[in-house]
Amino acid sequence: MPVVESRVTVPVPVEVAFAVSQTQGATRKRWDPFIRRQHLIDATVPAKGVRTYTVQRFGLAMESEYVSYNPPSNVGMKMTKGSWFFEKMGGGWRFTPVPDRPDHTLAVWRYNFTCRPAWLAPIAERIGTVVLQRDIDRRIRGFAAGCVDPVVLAAIDV
Template sequence: MPVVESRCVVPVDVNTAFAVSQTTGEIRKRWDPFIREQHFEGGATRPAKGVYTHTVQRFGFRMQSEYVSYNPPRNVGMKMTKGSWFFEKLAGGWRFSPVEGQAGMTLAVWRYNFTCKPRWLAPLAERIGVVVLGRDIERRIKGFARGCEDPVVLAAVEDRRL
């Protein structure tokens, strides 16, 4: 199963980094270049284990995913439950940990794994997928890093904590 991973260090504490990663709506779009649209399904209004989301990717690909873990402020995991014709499976996990010896700094590690279909095309599709998804995840984590320095995003996160 192919795996892609991106990491970065952001100048905020773990709680803030996790909160930024879970923003929604227009605030999420300020930093996340992957998402054109995203909303919770089934009447949910906030993330939690077992909650489903509907996401439209920037090129129009649609996917339903489920939170399979939600452990603020350390990690969150999701898996695709419905999606594009070329992913048989897609799952990802985001982890946040303090940077040792650097107060107020957080290491964010985002890891995704996937398999492609149809099976006969998977060997080639998965090699291409590592490159394409790898670039997308790198672009996304860089956007997250910018969001962790964006005063509008940080103010929205702070407002939600009150």
């Protein structure tokens, strides 16, 4: 199963970093270049078991479910419905204080996936790794920018 990972250190405490990562609506779109549209399904706040509908910037849609939600340290998700070429997809975001700088956070985002159909998976997964790595790198850079954006920071409740 291919895995892609990206990491960044941001100059905010772990509680703030986590809160930024869970913003919704216009605040989320301000920092997240991956999202065209996103909303929670039958919920008003994220939590384990809550589903999310996401349309990414190229128009591909996916429904996912939080399989873990542990503020301020981590969240995990799995795709429940998605694009025809993903057999499985999941991801997790971890937030840990930087040991010698407690006002800084190390964010590590990791995704895994498998592609279908099986006969195309070896090629599709190699291509998918490159494309998804580029997207996750771009997305985590946006997250880092959001962690220092006064508009984003004003929108969170920490």
